[in-house]
Amino acid sequence: MLKMHNIRKSYRTDTIETHALRDFSLEVNEGEFVSVTGPSGSGKTTFLNIAGLLETPTGGQYLLDGEDVSSLNDNQRSRLRNEKIGFIFQGFNLIPDLNLFDNIDVPLRYRGFNAKERKKRIEKVLEQVGLSARARHLPAQLSGGQQQRVAIARALAGEPRFLLADEPTGNLDSLMARQVMELLEFINEWGTTIVMVTHDPDLARRAHRNIQVVDGQVSDLQRTAAPTAVEIA
Amino acid sequence: MIGYYLSLAIRSLRSTPILSSLMVAAIAVGVGAAMTTLTLNYMMSRNALAEKDAVLYAVQLDSWSATQGVDNPSEMPWQVTYQDAVSLLRSDIPTHQVAMHLWGGPISVEGSEIRPFVAGARVTSRDFFALFGVDFIYGGTWSEEADSSPLQQIVLSEETNEKLFGGENSVGRSLNFNGALFTVVGVTEHWQPSPKVHDLNNGSFNNSAEVFLPFGLHRQFEIYPWGNNNGWKAEEINSYEDRLNSDVVWLQYWVQLDSPEQVEDYRDFLTAHIRGQKAQGRFPRPLKFGLTNPSEWLQLNEVVDGDDRMLSWLSLAFLLVCLVNAVALLLAKFLRKAPEAGVRRALGASRNAVFSQHLVESGCVGLAGGLVGILLTLGGLGLIRQLQMGYMDRVAAMDWTMMIAAIGLAVLSSLLAGLYPAWRISRTNPSVYLKTQ
Numbered sequence: 001m002l003k004m005h006n007i008r009k010s011y012r013t014d015t016i017e018t019h020a021l022r023d024f025s026l027e028v029n030e031g032e033f034v035s036v037t038g039p040s041g042s043g044k045t046t047f048l049n050i051a052g053l054l055e056t057p058t059g060g061q062y063l064l065d066g067e068d069v070s071s072l073n074d075n076q077r078s079r080l081r082n083e084k085i086g087f088i089f090q091g092f093n094l095i096p097d098l099n100l101f102d103n104i105d106v107p108l109r110y111r112g113f114n115a116k117e118r119k120k121r122i123e124k125v126l127e128q129v130g131l132s133a134r135a136r137h138l139p140a141q142l143s144g145g146q147q148q149r150v151a152i153a154r155a156l157a158g159e160p161r162f163l164l165a166d167e168p169t170g171n172l173d174s175l176m177a178r179q180v181m182e183l184l185e186f187i188n189e190w191g192t193t194i195v196m197v198t199h200d201p202d203l204a205r206r207a208h209r210n211i212q213v214v215d216g217q218v219s220d221l222q223r224t225a226a227p228t229a230v231e232i233a
Numbered sequence: 234m235i236g237y238y239l240s241l242a243i244r245s246l247r248s249t250p251i252l253s254s255l256m257v258a259a260i261a262v263g264v265g266a267a268m269t270t271l272t273l274n275y276m277m278s279r280n281a282l283a284e285k286d287a288v289l290y291a292v293q294l295d296s297w298s299a300t301q302g303v304d305n306p307s308e309m310p311w312q313v314t315y316q317d318a319v320s321l322l323r324s325d326i327p328t329h330q331v332a333m334h335l336w337g338g339p340i341s342v343e344g345s346e347i348r349p350f351v352a353g354a355r356v357t358s359r360d361f362f363a364l365f366g367v368d369f370i371y372g373g374t375w376s377e378e379a380d381s382s383p384l385q386q387i388v389l390s391e392e393t394n395e396k397l398f399g400g401e402n403s404v405g406r407s408l409n410f411n412g413a414l415f416t417v418v419g420v421t422e423h424w425q426p427s428p429k430v431h432d433l434n435n436g437s438f439n440n441s442a443e444v445f446l447p448f449g450l451h452r453q454f455e456i457y458p459w460g461n462n463n464g465w466k467a468e469e470i471n472s473y474e475d476r477l478n479s480d481v482v483w484l485q486y487w488v489q490l491d492s493p494e495q496v497e498d499y500r501d502f503l504t505a506h507i508r509g510q511k512a513q514g515r516f517p518r519p520l521k522f523g524l525t526n527p528s529e530w531l532q533l534n535e536v537v538d539g540d541d542r543m544l545s546w547l548s549l550a551f552l553l554v555c556l557v558n559a560v561a562l563l564l565a566k567f568l569r570k571a572p573e574a575g576v577r578r579a580l581g582a583s584r585n586a587v588f589s590q591h592l593v594e595s596g597c598v599g600l601a602g603g604l605v606g607i608l609l610t611l612g613g614l615g616l617i618r619q620l621q622m623g624y625m626d627r628v629a630a631m632d633w634t635m636m637i638a639a640i641g642l643a644v645l646s647s648l649l650a651g652l653y654p655a656w657r658i659s660r661t662n663p664s665v666y667l668k669t670q
Contacts, residue, residue, distance in 0.1 A: 045664070049664040052579065054578065054579060054662075054663050054664045054667070055662070055664055074583055074584050074585075075583045075585065078578070078581055078582060078583035078584075078586070079581070079583075081579070081580075081581050082580065082581020082582075083581075087579045087580070087667075089667055091667075093572075093575075093576045093579070093667060094576075095573050095576060097244055097245070097248050098244075106576075106577060106580050107580040107581050109234070109237055110577075110580065110581035110582050110583075110586060111581065154580070158581075166667075
């Protein structure tokens, strides 16, 4: 499903070059639930952004569902992101001005579905996350856990094959976190591949496989993060 | 997706009413100022004879001095002499032709309670109405004989007929004009070309004539025209006959030539006329005449002068300043919504989609700015009308063309203003906002 080989990502300012990922190689199989852990600044989010086609790697090869995405242009990457990838964020990232229905509608609009198809999908996913009765509510009228369920519904509406979750329970209390985790596990059981970045070792253990990222590289060992910034000036 | 973008734009604008109002105001003020001056220029340069532009020609004859220049772009006198006008009227080439000038005098109806008033008159030949497309409510033009013989026939404008006869059919009725008794032979429909293309010598935007009189009355009434009389040589003029035979130019001359053959024949006729006059010692300069259609005639006469054009450029510069403000406001608004754009990018929106969405929002600002701008323009034109400059009632008015132009200018301006902000927002890195939102 996802295959990264020697991915490198560096950010450059006038005086500093920061290596966020260095020879990062990872393979995630279809249907897997993989958790990614590591200290702050280790490159977890950069990995997630590259995996989600939000950023392009500086070097290396990335195959998504067998397709080399390294050379795709923005339109192609956006289409692929829309069709194959679902995002769940720590901060939910719902659009505050839009009600739940319209929030879930956003990716479906870019997919080009007609109104009938969009409505059918939105109602289906709202039912799946148990928020059908709140379709016309604004995000601010919901609890954190409910908002994250809406975000999950939005990610699922396009029926993606690949779900990327960036600390999806980071802003939730333990009860809500458990509910969200159960929902993700349920989604995974239905065949969706999930890669979840988390700081929580308990949640990480519930995944099929746990990958530790340290200093921008995949590592089995936890160690103190070394500086990743190299002065070049 | 345009419908979707429109709904997002309206939602977005409503969510920030103060900022949205400021952006609309910036566009509206710029458009209002620009459209006020552009409307004045447009109305002033409008060709009221556009329908007959292909067949009407103002006639100029270069009868001027060999040594003195003529201070106008055509380098020929705008008007012709009486003796030339009479000679040209003898031609049977034009479909219609008119010699004319402005005059006036007190007018009254015997036994009427209406007090006498001074009416502006156009002394002209009977073809005037057919040539300029002036329709009649009652009656028609005077007899052919009246163009060469002193027949006291008169045509009234609709407004004058209303004043004197309460709008009734006055054909056959008598009235006093300049102390003489005239018989009404026709009443024209309202006719007020603006600018007054047919006579730009006597105020391009002045009122049209209130009455029309036959060309054959000159000698009987010793008519001295109102308006410009220009001469170039010291002539001894001791009698009215001397004046009619002088080289003073004071008549406007127009012809209607319906075909290229007619134009060619008329050119030959004018050439022959000038050669004939040269043989008699007149027309000292090289042979030259002008046949100019109405639209070129307006340009040649510089109805819209340099100051008016400068004012238009200044107002467009002001619009530019307003646009720069709009760019800054749009940029502030769009960048504030960068996190939402980041979410949309993550959910599958391409850069082009984000760019288009924000450009549509800019267009909506422009549309609203255009509508408010029209109101400001109407207000501005209303203020100008308050200046009581007479013709401003006709010139300081907005027609549908200018209203559509105002909307077009506003939308185009706002799209231009929105280009950079929309581009900026579409190029932001979504991952930055997804983490920090």
